[in-house]
Amino acid sequence: MTTRCGIVALAGLPNVGKSTLLNAILGTPLSMVSPKAQATRLPVTGIRTEAAAQFIFLDLPGLLEPTYLLQRSLRRLALEGVAQADVILHLHPAPDAPAPPLITLVPDLPTLRGKVVPVYTKGDLVSPERRHLLEAEGAVTDSGDAASIAALLQRLEPLLPAGPFRHDPDDIGTQPVRFFVGEYLREGAFMVLDDELPYAFGAEVEEFRDDRSPVYIRATVFVERESQKGIVIGHKGATLRQIGAHARSRLEALIGEPVYLETWVKVLPKWRRSPGALARFGFPLPEAETS
Ligand SMILES: Nc1nc2c(ncn2[C@@H]2O[C@H](COP(=O)(O)OP(=O)(O)OP(=O)(O)O)[C@@H](O)[C@H]2O)c(=O)[nH]1
Numbered sequence: 001m002t003t004r005c006g007i008v009a010l011a012g013l014p015n016v017g018k019s020t021l022l023n024a025i026l027g028t029p030l031s032m033v034s035p036k037a038q039a040t041r042l043p044v045t046g047i048r049t050e051a052a053a054q055f056i057f058l059d060l061p062g063l064l065e066p067t068y069l070l071q072r073s074l075r076r077l078a079l080e081g082v083a084q085a086d087v088i089l090h091l092h093p094a095p096d097a098p099a100p101p102l103i104t105l106v107p108d109l110p111t112l113r114g115k116v117v118p119v120y121t122k123g124d125l126v127s128p129e130r131r132h133l134l135e136a137e138g139a140v141t142d143s144g145d146a147a148s149i150a151a152l153l154q155r156l157e158p159l160l161p162a163g164p165f166r167h168d169p170d171d172i173g174t175q176p177v178r179f180f181v182g183e184y185l186r187e188g189a190f191m192v193l194d195d196e197l198p199y200a201f202g203a204e205v206e207e208f209r210d211d212r213s214p215v216y217i218r219a220t221v222f223v224e225r226e227s228q229k230g231i232v233i234g235h236k237g238a239t240l241r242q243i244g245a246h247a248r249s250r251l252e253a254l255i256g257e258p259v260y261l262e263t264w265v266k267v268l269p270k271w272r273r274s275p276g277a278l279a280r281f282g283f284p285l286p287e288a289e290t291s
Pocket residue numbers: 013014015016017018019020021032033034035036037038039040041060061062121122123124125141142143144
């Protein structure tokens with residue numbers, strides 16, 4: 001049997017539904033999602049294997065004009081993802097159609113090796129007539145509608161290069177559970193905190209012990225100012241408990257084991273603008289700013 005296998009990038013502006021689409025494709029909420037924009041930071045890899053095709057999806061940060069160092073790093077990650085992909089899904093919300101050409105979002109990548117497929121997301125938010133018209137221009141998805149996801153995969157399969165599978169067909173991801181500790185803490189922070197605070201929020205796992213039950217995890221949460229620390233902790237620790245409880249239930253669902261999650265809050269002034277802090281959290285620095 002000839003098999004196909006390739007990298008499919010989920011690209012587009014922030015908040016267009018990239019992570020939600022990945023989760024719908026995987027049938028499990030692997031990637032963090034939020035109604036607030038700029039949720040995804042480090043790319044999340046999700047794998048879906050069909051009988052003769054393996055899709056390696058890359059859920060990327062939104063392509064935005066960066067204004068500070070962390071955002072420049074996120075843009076670099078998004079561009080690298082787009083550049084290496086065999087297929088590039090250009091996601092754009094159906095209510096905001098038509099989508100501008102992808103090149104206007106990535107002028108720094110004048111030639112793309114992958115094939116670009118326009119995908120109109122949030123198809124449930126437009127009328128059936130409008131949806132029908134958009135289907136002439138690209139795929140239209142509604143993350144709650146399995147048929148639209150199956151139709152998208154069918155459209156993508158012939159675009160994957162022929163080749164052997166690169167991952168176990170049972171795998172849905174490649175990143176370790178400890179990576180998702182930080183992701184789900186941030187997802188909780190995006191749910192519970194308002195304004196700028198979720199953007200100043202970072203998390204790092206200090207200890208991860210899965211040789212016991214419940215799995216023991218100790219994580220440090222970072223904010224940029226003392227005043228933010230007070231808000232994140234909340235009255236008698238209530239806010240931090242809420243964020244931690246969200247992360248814990250997400251992790252328990254992911255690994256199918258009880259989890260004990262301990263969180264501490266530290267102030268790391270201006271970490272989003274600090275090359276040292278970003279490198280420590282695994283964010284690549286833009287070329288010009290590594291020295
Ligand atoms: N109605 C509707 N809402 C959707 C759909 N897909 C995503 N959303 C909502 O759109 C918002 C953004 O979704 P995300 O998946 O986090 O978007 P993203 O593109 O990954 O965003 P960033 O990571 O910030 O770039 C969330 O509130 C989702 O629930 C959809 O098919 N229909």
